[in-house]
Amino acid sequence: MNKPFKINVNELYDFNFNENEINSLDIVEKSNKSYHVIENNQTFEAALLKSDFNKKKYSIQINGNVYEIKVSDELDILINELGMEASLEKKENDVKAPMPGLIVSIDVVVGQEVKENEGILVLEAMKMENTLLAPRDGIIKSIDIKVGDKVEKNTVLIEMEA
Structure with a gap:
């Protein structure tokens, strides 16, 4: 199944992805939490700096720039579209x-x-x-x-x- 994802970067920009697009990236782990990524003949150096799996928030570094990202899966997207807030947290x-x-x-x-x-x-x-x-x-x-x-x-x- 081709599940949708939304990625919010620095609370400013939203990007929509699906499972196939994510799986099509060429990602090679260089070392613990450090990766080499190729997409559309462009290379990127990426590192995972911090992760909070419970809140789906991550701090990543790409080519020397640090970004705070929040990943929303299919359920998160639906809850947001319905105008509901996950307040049980x-x-x-x-x-x-x-x-x-x-x-x-x-x-x-x-x-x-x-x-x-x-x-x-x-x-x-x-x-x-x-x-x-x-x-x-x-x-x-x-x-x-x-x-x-x-x-x-x-x-x-x-x-x-x-």
Whole structure:
């Protein structure tokens, strides 16, 4: 299926893509989080600087320029078109794995107070380390995993107090 995506760059520009267009890019991983990209006979050097899979926000560097991007998938696009807002985000008590991976580090302990967007653990997926962030201000209620655990998508990793 040819799924649509929308990419917002620096909260200024929107670009619409589909799955086929993304798959047609010639991307070669040079090193961890660093890539060589060829599109329409043009080459680009790209690096992933920061990632927040929960909010689908990324900081990337292309040919020396840094861009803040937000990726919207088919569901996000539909919600936006219907004029709805995904407001449940701040009430989320569970931090779940956004994809299958390996727990590399856990940077919090039970009872610790955390702030929204504070790094709480690192998940390695597809040869990339991804820092998962606290979805809101709160206190860590339970940690359901340990370093070295392999987890599946949507596995509850950390629970925050309500």
